[in-house]
Amino acid sequence: MSTKAIKVDYLARVEGEGSLLVKTKDGRVSDVKFRIFEPPRFFEAFLRGRKYSEAPDITARICGICPVAYQMSSVHAMEYAFHVKVEGQLRELRRLLYCGEWIESHALHVYMLHAPDFLGYEDAIQLAADHPDAVQRGLRLKKVGNELVSVLAGREIHPINVKVGGFYRVPLKKDFAEILEKLKRARDEAYETVLWTAMLPFPDFDFDYEFVALSHPSEYPFNEGRLASSKGLNIDIRDYELLFHERHVPYSNALQSSMKSPRQGDQQSTSAEGIYLTGPLARFNINFDKLSPTARKAAEEAGVKPPVTNPFRSIAVRAVETLYACDEAIRIIENYERPSEPAVKYEVRPGFGFGCTEAPRGILYHRYLVGDDGLIKDAKIVPPTSQNQRMMESDLRGFVTENIEKPKQELTMRCEQLVRNYDPCISCATHFIKLDITEEESS
Numbered sequence: 001m002s003t004k005a006i007k008v009d010y011l012a013r014v015e016g017e018g019s020l021l022v023k024t025k026d027g028r029v030s031d032v033k034f035r036i037f038e039p040p041r042f043f044e045a046f047l048r049g050r051k052y053s054e055a056p057d058i059t060a061r062i063c064g065i066c067p068v069a070y071q072m073s074s075v076h077a078m079e080y081a082f083h084v085k086v087e088g089q090l091r092e093l094r095r096l097l098y099c100g101e102w103i104e105s106h107a108l109h110v111y112m113l114h115a116p117d118f119l120g121y122e123d124a125i126q127l128a129a130d131h132p133d134a135v136q137r138g139l140r141l142k143k144v145g146n147e148l149v150s151v152l153a154g155r156e157i158h159p160i161n162v163k164v165g166g167f168y169r170v171p172l173k174k175d176f177a178e179i180l181e182k183l184k185r186a187r188d189e190a191y192e193t194v195l196w197t198a199m200l201p202f203p204d205f206d207f208d209y210e211f212v213a214l215s216h217p218s219e220y221p222f223n224e225g226r227l228a229s230s231k232g233l234n235i236d237i238r239d240y241e242l243l244f245h246e247r248h249v250p251y252s253n254a255l256q257s258s259m260k261s262p263r264q265g266d267q268q269s270t271s272a273e274g275i276y277l278t279g280p281l282a283r284f285n286i287n288f289d290k291l292s293p294t295a296r297k298a299a300e301e302a303g304v305k306p307p308v309t310n311p312f313r314s315i316a317v318r319a320v321e322t323l324y325a326c327d328e329a330i331r332i333i334e335n336y337e338r339p340s341e342p343a344v345k346y347e348v349r350p351g352f353g354f355g356c357t358e359a360p361r362g363i364l365y366h367r368y369l370v371g372d373d374g375l376i377k378d379a380k381i382v383p384p385t386s387q388n389q390r391m392m393e394s395d396l397r398g399f400v401t402e403n404i405e406k407p408k409q410e411l412t413m414r415c416e417q418l419v420r421n422y423d424p425c426i427s428c429a430t431h432f433i434k435l436d437i438t439e440e441e442s443s
Contacts, residue, residue, distance in 0.1 A: 024400070024401075024404055027404065028401065029397050029400055029401045029404075032393045032396055032397045032400075033251045033393075043058070043059065043061075043062055043379075043381060044379045044380060044381055046058060047059075047368075047376045047379040048376055048377065048378065048379060049375055049376065050375065050376050051374055051375060051376075052078050052081075052164065052348065052368070052370050052374050052375070052376055053078075053163065053164055053374075055074040055075075055077075055078060055164075055368065055376065055379075056070075056071040056074045056075050056162050056163060056164070057071075057158075057160065059071060059073070059074045059366070059381070060158045060159060060162075061158055062381075062383075063383075064157050064158065065104075065105050065108070065360075066101055066105055066359045066360055066361070066364075067101075067157065067158050067159060068097050068098055068100070068101040068149065068153070068159065068162075069098075069101065069357050069358070069359035069360070069364045070359075070364065070366075070381075071159065071162045072094065072097075072098065072162075072222075072223045072355070072357040073223075073355040073356060073357045073364045073365065073366040073381075074355060074366050074368075075162060075163070075164050075165075075355070076223060076224075076353075076354075076355030076356070076357065076366075077353035077354055077355030077366045077367060077368050078164045078353050078355075078368065078370070079164060079165065079346075079353070079355075080237075080238070080352075080353040080354050080355060081349070081350075081351045081352060081353030081368065081370050082164070082346045082347065082348060082349055082353075083346075083349070084164070084165055084344060084346040085344070086165065086166055086344055088339065089170075089336065089337055089338070089339040090166045090167070090170070090339055090342075090343070090344070092332045092335075092336070093152060093166075093167065093170065093332075093336075094222075094223060095219075095222050095223070095328065095332060096148070096152060096328075096329055096332045096333065097148075097149060097152050097153055097159070097162070098222040098223060098325075098357075098358075099145075099148065099222075099325040099326070099328050099329035099332070100145045100146070100147075100148030100149035100152065100153075100325075100329070101145065101149060101360065102145070102222075102321060102322065102325040102360055103141060103142070103144060103145030103148065103186070103190075103322055103325045103326060103329075104141075104142045104143075104144075104145025104146045104149065104156075105145070105360040105361075105423075106318045106319070106321055106322040106325070106360055107138050107139075107141035107142040107145060107193075107322060108138075108142050109315075109318060109360075109423050110138060110193065110197060110315055110318055110319055110322070111124065111134065111135055111137070111138025111139070111141075111142075112124040112135075112138060113420060113423075114315050114417075114420050114421075115127060115134070115138075115197075115200070115315070117413065117416070117417040117420060118200040118201055118202075118315070118417075119131070119200070134196065137189050137192065137193065138193075140185075140186065140189060141186055141189055141190060141193070141322065144179070144182050144183060144186040144326075145325075147179055147182065148179055148183070148329060151171060151175060151176065151179055152167075152171060153167075163343055164343075164346070165343035165344045165345070165346055166339075166341075166342050166343030166344060167342045167343060168342060168343075169342055170338055170339055170342045171338070172338055173336055173337070173338060176333045176336065179333070180330065180333050180334070183326055183329050183330050183333070184330060186326050187294070187323065187326040187327060187330065190319070190322045190323035190325075190326045191294070191298050191323055193319040193322060193323070194298040194299065194301075194302050194304070194316065194319040194320055194322075194323055195298070195301065195302050196319075197302075197315050197316040197318075197319040198302035198303055198304055198316045198319075200315065200316070202310060202312045202313050203310075203312050203414060203417075204310075205310055205311065205312060205395075205398070205399055205402065205418075206309040206310050207309055207310075207311065207394075207395065207398060208309070209230070209276070209277040209281070209282075209309060209391070210229050210230055210231045210233075210259075210275070210276045210277065211229060211230040211276070211277055211278075211281060211282035211285050211286055212227065212228070212229045212230075212233065212276045212277065212278050212282055212363065212387075213227075213228065213229075213278060213279075213282040213283045213286045213287065213358065213362075213363060214226070214227060214228070214283075214356065214357070214358055214363060215227075215228035215234075215286055215287060216287075216290065218290070219290055220283070220287050220290040220291055220292075220324060220328070221283060221287060221290075221358050222357060222358055223357040223358070224357075227239075227240065227356065227363070228286055229276065229286075230282075230285060230286060230307075237354045237355065237356045237365075238352075238354040240354065240356065240365050240367075240382075241367065241380075242260075243259055243260055244257055244258070244259060244260070244365075244382070244387075245257070245258060245260055246258075246382060246386060255386050256386060256389045256390050257382060257386050257387040257389070257390070258273075258274030258275065258390060259274040259275075259276060260274065273390075274390070275390045275391050275394055276387070276391065277388065277391045278361075278362030278363045278384055278387050278388060279314070279361050279362035279384060279388065279422065279423065280314050280317040280318050280321055280360075280361075280423075281308055281309075281311065281313075281314050281317055282362070283321070283358060284306060284308060284317045284320065284321070285306045285307050285308060288305075288306045291320070291324050292323075292324050292327040292328065292331075294323065294324075294327050295320055295321075295323045295324040295327060298320060298323055299320045302316065302320075304316045304317060304320060311395055311418065311421040311422075312417070312418070312421055314421050314422075314423075315421075318360075318423075348370070348374045349370075350370055350371050350372045351369075351370060352367065352368070352369055352370075353366075353367070353368045353369075353370065354366070354367050355367075359383070359384050360423060361384045361385070361388075361422065361423035362384030362387060362388060363384060363387065364381075364382070364383055364384060365380075365381070365382040366379075366380070366381050366382075367379070367380040368380075385422075388422050392418075392419060392422055395418055395421075396415065396418060396419075399414065399415070399418055400415070
């Protein structure tokens with residue numbers, strides 16, 4: 001009888017500092033602790049007492065990779081509170097802004113953060129030495145996404161043109177002329193990316209996930225829809241906190257999200273413990289039929305078809321979503337007519353507001369309480385990272401169980417790669433994993 005401990009001191013490229021401890025006994029995993037050591041950021045506290053109109057700009061500072069998602073969740077929540085409906089070309093411009101963020105974020109992840117894992121390189125710089133065309137393709141895609149965000153929202157990072165009810169300024173059609181031609185070239189390169197990622201060597205590892213994502217009757221979800229799951233969930237955004245909750249675990253400074261209880265009639269598996277997965281795999285498996293014809297064609301040609309239950313194949317799904325975002329951006333620009341006003345009028349009123357949009361790495365939920373004076377009385381923000389933490393632990397538990405006999409170096413790389421399946425933040429890109437394996441006889 002023996003026990004073994006796998007200790008990862010620093011998980012690479014996650015939101016803040018993290019570590020992993022896995023204990024095994026007699027060839028079975030007995031404990032998994034995924035620690036995230038984020039310094040307190042206090043954004044929810046910062047928002048209290050601030051004017052409702054400040055929320056989009058304050059929340060955009062939470063993330064430099066997906067600020068649009070934070071802005072959109074906040075403005076949707078405020079518009080819910082004020083009974084505001086944004087439609088027509090203003091709504092289309094919001095989808096266009098989301099396209100830009102998805103393109104730049106997915107391209108960064110696919111080519112710079114994740115592809116080196118599959119091809120045996122430590123980083124994108126080493127990858128570029130042997131595969132310069134691939135890395136240059138990724139950089140061009142990211143640049144197009146950044147430029148699209150800049151044209152519509154004022155600047156590439158932490159955009160400043162979004163407001164409750166619409167925008168501060170809306171572009172002329174001619175403002176999109178140059179970026180439209182770049183997007184058409186990017187669409188071809190995104191198609192090539194789908195085929196390229198689908199040929200990467202994927203470890204054998206599948207899991208019976210409960211996928212959770214927005215679902216819309218007529219479009220692939222960015223910033224509107226109901227919350228749906230692969231096992232029967234179908235709720236309005238305002239009911240999010242009736243089913244989902246956050247908890248603090250003693251070994252981590254970051255909150256973990258769970259479903260409060262199994263739902264009658266569901267096909268229970270992971271949901272029996274309240275664990276669920278949000279992000280590209282969830283969106284793809286729930287909304288595949290809403291992809292553009294070009295994106296569906298590329299996915300089918302590459303053999304990327306739902307259900308995709310291997311988390312390592314998420315890189316190919318992100319490539320499909322990148323192609324979709326290029327396609328959708330082209331459609332919106334080609335049909336664009338400048339609205340007469342940059343924003344709809346509304347009256348500020350007290351009440352609760354709820355918003356949920358699809359950040360590149362998953363659903364992002366906001367809830368606010370606004371007072372009679374238009375000041376924010378309370379705020380709650382649940383990012384995708386916290387929602388996926390328990391699922392990451394579950395994945396790591398399953399993967400280590402199946403691969404505990406692998407050499408230390410290979411297991412180290414695979415554990416790091418598995419964490420990167422979840423699109424970790426680039427802010428910690430200089431961290432490295434240290435994996436210590438010790439074995440001792442049990443008493």
